[in-house]
Amino acid sequence: MDSDDDFMSDVSSQDDFLGTQGSEDESLGEDFDDLDAGFSDDKDLIKHKKKPYEVEFKVLDPPDIEREQVGQVNEVCAVLGLPPESVAILLRFGRWKKEKLIESYMEHPEETLEEAGLGSNFEGTAKTERVPGFMCDICCEDGDDLETYAMRCGHRFCVDCYRHYLGQKIKEEGEAARIQCPGDGCNRIVDYKSLDLLVTKELQGRYRELLTRTYVDDKENLKWCPAPNCQYAIDCGVKNRDLRRIVPTVRCFCKHEFCFGCSLNDHQPAPCKLVKMWLQKCEDDSETANWISANTKECTKCNSTIEKNGGCNHMTCRKCKYEFCWMCMGLWSEHGTSWYNCNRYEEKSGADARSAQAKSRSSLERYLHYYNRYANHEQSAKLDKDLYLKTEKKMTSLQSQSGLSWIEVQFLDTASQALQQCRQTLKWTYAFAFYLARNNLTEIFEDNQKDLEMAVESLSEMFEKPVAELAELKVDILDKTAYCNKRRVILLSDTAENLKNATTFCVRGVLEILRILHVSSFDEGFSFAQSISTTFDPLTMKCKGFPWETGGHSAETEPIYADQMSLVRGLQSHRGSACPGQKSRVLFSASSPRLKRDLNLS
Amino acid sequence: MGSIKRISKELTELTESPPEGITVELADESNVYEWKVIMEGPESSPYYNGKFLVKLSLPTEYPFKPPTVSFATKIYHPNVTNDEKGSMCLGMLRADEWKPSSKIAAVLQFARQLLSEPMPDDAVEGRIAEQYKNDRGRYEEVAREWTRKHAC
Ligand SMILES: [Zn+2]
Ligand SMILES: [Zn+2]
Ligand SMILES: [Zn+2]
Ligand SMILES: [Zn+2]
Ligand SMILES: [Zn+2]
Ligand SMILES: [Zn+2]
Numbered sequence: 083m084d085s086d087d088d089f090m091s092d093v094s095s096q097d098d099f100l101g102t103q104g105s106e107d108e109s110l111g112e113d114f115d116d117l118d119a120g121f122s123d124d125k126d127l128i129k130h131k132k133k134p135y136e137v138e139f140k141v142l143d144p145p146d147i148e149r150e151q152v153g154q155v156n157e158v159c160a161v162l163g164l165p166p167e168s169v170a171i172l173l174r175f176g177r178w179k180k181e182k183l184i185e186s187y188m189e190h191p192e193e194t195l196e197e198a199g200l201g202s203n204f205e206g207t208a209k210t211e212r213v214p215g216f217m218c219d220i221c222c223e224d225g226d227d228l229e230t231y232a233m234r235c236g237h238r239f240c241v242d243c244y245r246h247y248l249g250q251k252i253k254e255e256g257e258a259a260r261i262q263c264p265g266d267g268c269n270r271i272v273d274y275k276s277l278d279l280l281v282t283k284e285l286q287g288r289y290r291e292l293l294t295r296t297y298v299d300d301k302e303n304l305k306w307c308p309a310p311n312c313q314y315a316i317d318c319g320v321k322n323r324d325l326r327r328i329v330p331t332v333r334c335f336c337k338h339e340f341c342f343g344c345s346l347n348d349h350q351p352a353p354c355k356l357v358k359m360w361l362q363k364c365e366d367d368s369e370t371a372n373w374i375s376a377n378t379k380e381c382t383k384c385n386s387t388i389e390k391n392g393g394c395n396h397m398t399c400r401k402c403k404y405e406f407c408w409m410c411m412g413l414w415s416e417h418g419t420s421w422y423n424c425n426r427y428e429e430k431s432g433a434d435a436r437s438a439q440a441k442s443r444s445s446l447e448r449y450l451h452y453y454n455r456y457a458n459h460e461q462s463a464k465l466d467k468d469l470y471l472k473t474e475k476k477m478t479s480l481q482s483q484s485g486l487s488w489i490e491v492q493f494l495d496t497a498s499q500a501l502q503q504c505r506q507t508l509k510w511t512y513a514f515a516f517y518l519a520r521n522n523l524t525e526i527f528e529d530n531q532k533d534l535e536m537a538v539e540s541l542s543e544m545f546e547k548p549v550a551e552l553a554e555l556k557v558d559i560l561d562k563t564a565y566c567n568k569r570r571v572i573l574l575s576d577t578a579e580n581l582k583n584a585t586t587f588c589v590r591g592v593l594e595i596l597r598i599l600h601v602s603s604f605d606e607g608f609s610f611a612q613s614i615s616t617t618f619d620p621l622t623m624k625c626k627g628f629p630w631e632t633g634g635h636s637a638e639t640e641p642i643y644a645d646q647m648s649l650v651r652g653l654q655s656h657r658g659s660a661c662p663g664q665k666s667r668v669l670f671s672a673s674s675p676r677l678k679r680d681l682n683l684s
Numbered sequence: 685m686g687s688i689k690r691i692s693k694e695l696t697e698l699t700e701s702p703p704e705g706i707t708v709e710l711a712d713e714s715n716v717y718e719w720k721v722i723m724e725g726p727e728s729s730p731y732y733n734g735k736f737l738v739k740l741s742l743p744t745e746y747p748f749k750p751p752t753v754s755f756a757t758k759i760y761h762p763n764v765t766n767d768e769k770g771s772m773c774l775g776m777l778r779a780d781e782w783k784p785s786s787k788i789a790a791v792l793q794f795a796r797q798l799l800s801e802p803m804p805d806d807a808v809e810g811r812i813a814e815q816y817k818n819d820r821g822r823y824e825e826v827a828r829e830w831t832r833k834h835a836c
Contacts, residue, residue, distance in 0.1 A: 218748055220784045222690040239785070247784055252750055256779070266785040 135578035137330040139318035147294050169271035172198045174259045177300040199271035203234045208275040237265030245280050249586040258292035308345045309338035318342045325354045327582050350579035352514040360513040452516040459509035484553040497563045504538045504566050530573040536567045691716045695786045706792050717742045726800045730827035734835030750782035759828040762802045763811035774806045
């Protein structure tokens with residue numbers, strides 16, 4: 083069942099935008115999907131003129147999902163000529179990969195049936211019986227009037243025991259698809275006909291609910307809407323391996339918009355993996371970054387990171403013994419007699435030192451630049467609800483003050499919705515931009531971002547105007563709203579198209595390391611990276627995700643991490659370890675406490 | 685449910701024709717849910733010559749829920765917790781593998797079989813399991829020593 087794993091394993095595979103080289107075998111999954119497509123799933127997908135960033139999907143309610151299962155069972159029944167209750171078990175066992183199952187059944191019918199928990203006997207119909215001389219193996223009751231039941235495997239028990247057993251499995255253990263015959267050592271799966279015969283209507287309902295859960299979980303093209311208490315599922319054909327090129331935002335009947343790839347709230351235009359990395363980075367960095375920014379500076383002479391832990395401004399670098407002033411970064415000796423009281427911010431040595439300081443902090447500042455903008459839009463998004471409520475109030479008072487009709491004040495609602503949506507998009511453009519290396523496309527991206535942001539801010543400003551002025555601004559607000567929406571569509575469309583042609587966005591990778599380590603010549607850097615790291619790809623100039631960008635560590639990322647450590651160390655020693663300042667620069671990018679420890683950064 | 689009927693039947697069968705190396709009785713004549721089992725260490729194991737007191741408790745939902753097995757006699761074994769509980773939980777004793785038609789006799793035979801063939805991959809005592817896998821000689825030595833000290 084190789085393709086079963088497709089969904090899970092694909093997350094970390096493929097040459098995604100971080101340059102991870104795919105080693106997974108995706109051909110199996112692909113073959114299979116193609117074959118599967120041959121069977122019409124009667125997918126009346128919502129069809130309309132699609133924008134480049136939109137994906138096709140449809141919303142299903144539980145009865146739809148049940149119908150889908152029945153339809154597939156019937157199709158396979160027709161091919162295999164087995165009873166539907168057995169085919170249902172077979173399909174669940176094979177996670178609904180019809181073609182593969184049929185193939186496997188054709189080749190080895192007996193083994194396939196056995197593995198699925200079915201025997202080769204398909205005779206007889208499900209019915210309870212009285213059997214003379216019978217004794218139930220579970221309760222040890224006997225009597226000729228005892229009602230009994232056995233599935234095709236022949237393990238017979240009294241109906242009371244059977245019922246109790248099934249009830250316990252369904253109600254207490256939440257089991258449905260894999261309930262076995264109560265017989266000791268028997269692996270036959272209980273089919274729905276047996277179940278319907280034995281248990282109450284209520285339990286039958288619960289059983290079907292559980293089966294539907296399993297069905298959605300098993301199908302790569304189905305996902306439950308993550309909104310609380312929402313009962314709908316989404317059917318979308320975007321595969322996990324497509325997620326580096328497509329950001330599949332879907333909209334449920336309950337109006338919740340979410341990403342089909344990762345189930346998080348809509349995060350267009352940033353791809354799922356980048357979103358994950360960014361969220362992880364924010365989590366890892368928030369404290370480190372704030373702390374470093376507030377409590378440390380680099381020695382202006384040797385660049386080691388120095389932590390200020392007392393009130394005195396007279397700092398002596400532990401490494402090079404350089405003495406300087408914490409406040410102005412200038413030479414301490416120039417302070418003359420004004421001990422412990424810096425008042426010479428304008429002196430030249432201090433100004434130079436401060437600019438060097440600024441430079442060495444650029445990496446952190448770069449992150450903060452994007453983070454602050456991201457967080458700002460997020461904050462505004464959190465105020466969405468307030469904004470909406472405020473809007474409603476405004477609309478009501480506007481109605482009464484201006485004599486406009488309800489329909490006529492709807493423009494405020496439209497404007498408020500546009501604002502919310504645009505801010506959501508803007509927020510993610512900042513996370514996205516953080517990972518982009520500088521090139522032409524990035525500039526276009528940033529121009530689009532700037533245009534949208536300006537439009538959003540000016541709409542936002544109009545929106546805050548006193549109610550009395552709003553009626554006069556109606557045309558302007560309508561225009562601005564339309565303009566915002568237009569800018570958003572342009573930004574998303576451009577980005578989606580560039581993303582589809584993956585290579586165009588060069589994501590920061592090895593380039594970042596080289597910059598951090600101040601390797602002046604790229605040739606030098608590349609030949610070094612190549613000789614040291616197996617995860618470095620000279621063609622794409624990318625490395626597999628860097629530890630401080632990918633965040634967490636797992637068995638899977640461990641070898642990559644080890645490799646990157648040697649890359650960093652190699653570059654360090656190549657540059658000559660004379661200046662420990664090189665290390666402190668890594669510190670600024672090294673958000674992960676582990677990386678810091680491993681690089682011996684105190 | 686006829687749980688009492690089933691339990692009495694099993695108890696009778698086990699008393700009349702006990703499996704090799706296993707004797708059972710009720711811990712208290714008035715309570716059929718608590719059993720006292722004496723298990724002899726199998727000949728092929730370092731527990732040989734030991735007599736282990738094993739407590740078998742039946743849940744009120746028996747036979748729909750599995751019995752629990754614990755060693756009252758201290759035993760050095762990867763699948764038995766090295767504490768005052770001495771509990772053992774694997775294979776058919778796990779709730780999701782238990783079948784209502786499985787029998788106590790099978791449970792006890794399974795437990796005794798485990799004395800000859802521990803299952804280090806499902807261990808509750810990781811350290812003993814490591815030793816069992818990497819230094820069999822030392823494991824057997826300690827197990828024999830414990831048997832002599834606690835089970836003879
Ligand atoms: Zn019964
Ligand atoms: Zn059976
Ligand atoms: Zn929903
Ligand atoms: Zn996503
Ligand atoms: Zn220094
Ligand atoms: Zn100063």
